Amino acid sequence: MKLNLLAIAIPALLVAAGANASIEVWNKDGNKVDFYGRVKAANNITDRAQKGQGDDTSARLGMSGQTQITDSVVGYGRWEYEADAGKDSHNEVRYAFAGLNFGDLGSFDYGRNDGVLKAITAYTDVLPQFGGDASNNTWNVLSSRTKAVATYRNNNFFGLSDDFSFALQYADNGDNSSLIHTDRINHQSREAYGANAQWRIFDTGLTAGAGYAQTTKKGTRHNTWAGGLKYENYDLYLGANYFQSKLKKADARWINGYTVRRDEKIRGFELVAQYGIDLEVGRLTPSLAYVQHKSKLDSKHFAKHNYVSGENSPIAKYVSLGATYDLNKNFSAIVEYKFNLLDDDDKGARLNSNSKRGKDKWKPGTKDVLGVGLIYQF
Template sequence: MKRNLLAIAIPALLVAGAANASIEVWNKDGNKLSVNGRVYALNYIGDKGNTNDKDGDHTTARIGFTGETQVTDLLSGYGRFEWETNTGKDAKNEARYAFAGLNFGQYGSFDYGRNDGVLKTIGAYTDVLPEFGGDTGSYYVLTARQNAVATYRNTGFFGLVDGLNFALQYADSGESWTGNQNNEKTWDYKEAYGLNTEYAILDTGLTAGAGYATTSKAGPDSKRYNTYTFGLKYDANDLYLAANYFHQKHDENKVKGFEVVAQYGFDFEVGRLTPSLGYVQHKTDGDNGYLAKYVEVGMQYDFNKNLTAIVDYKINLLDSDDAGALVNNGTAYVSHKGNTKDTVALGLIYQF
């Protein structure tokens, strides 16, 4: 979700986002262990006369650890685990991350387990809104967390080009979802392959990224899914601007989407205020193929690195006959007015 609220990760791994809060509990004889956690008290407020199941309490809690062990001067091992529980009305538990790997210094790192899809790196450019956003993970291959992914990452192109990074990924027996308001699983794929590359352009604050993913034959008609993505972000002088574009083709069917975000940070004697403005749109073929379409206006106030308050307003632009407004009533997909309404999110986050 938010770039400054993502859980702790080893920087060399290029896991999406960067952490600013964790506790190192062990550092001895080349072995390190850090713990991280978060309690996110969150409520969605909507029109009570035009509601859906997403309104109400969405409070979650997370706990995780990151470990590292030095084997030789050039080789280290690492592991990461993170668990989340939802205490709201959709209470459930999830192992968000569970992977282990080897780091070969300038020659890159390799890990396997439950981890982010390789295209999430580009989707993360705009996944910085206080609460909403992150829609790419619902509609495209290798854009969300999933099981059984093997990933090779390289920072600085083998130590030859500062700011040039790339990653290669193989997903075994993966699964994905096409986008609808119920997040209903509609097809599986047996294998997927993906890659991304990023280049931080000197000291300009600009970073450009691109990625590609493809699956083995998948779905009821056994066709491949091919996804392309491009992104650009600027992060300097208290200003953050980002945009990305996704295009996925399955035979003659397509899903296309883009997202743009603007944020500016204001520092105070105590804390930092960051207003944000965003636009999200994802669409399938057809006149009424919008899966998501909204404007976001929000802000977050970071009291310090451990405590944050957020308010986020989602101005929903879906029509009642758009694909993203439909729900399955057991026999057919029908329109649900609650999926076209505006929503306000209020939250308080404590993290370490």
């Protein structure tokens, strides 16, 4: 029982980037504490001001711990902090949660943690510098980090199968910070709930996953579902996911004499392929990806003459070509070129613009971006 507990007690504690080379600082009498960290010195280069360009240097520090309470119960916790070092730098507590693991009965924790859909959207959040569009945004429910989440996880379906896992989650008044892109609509905090399930398909290397999350407040309903597939062995990694997010507003506003209700639907898919090549010194992993998210906005006008107007436009569309060169487990070099496929009049081009209206001539965010960087992690 103890070996089984130790094998599954903290499966989610060390999933963040930079947490794969942690330093064990304490291991005695059933208590264990690890520290891990990462310094990324990176820059995103483009020839026009748009969001995400420029310095992207940051540092992270985290700790995870566990304690053996009984033969069948393990307590655990995790904390992680990040400080950005760019021009518009800010600091953030990324994770802060604690919980109990009951072996085959599953685990329960509470605090600041990943939304339950992150487990699915993370299938394609593996690019050297960019990516994560399905995970870190304001249009998906419980797909990014958020505060006040209670999560139940079972990683072996009550001991019946190591290939099947699931999770249930409830967010109590989810994060509305302007710095953290998580589940918020018009900066309003709200309750949310969701679930996911994943199946490692026998010994094929394939994993299939799906999840659903929803939040409702004052008649406004926002829900997201996502599905994904990934294939992995030592050399080859393939990932794909698809999501659909709906925001339905029951309230109405008067615009130009008409009663208006604006409903939005966002659909997106992401594809990633990576292949690792062992070199005499280190390991090189080329990466290729395609990302496309599209927004459909319906504005229904009710007056003497009923009619429908709306918008159907990409909000993210690009091809990524890059590589990660791991000199060893602690030091890496990254390079990635994002071929931006957005047109000037696309919604995503407006969202990615960094021009200041009234001061600088507005320019859409349609330029390609080159990201380069060095990463030290322990």
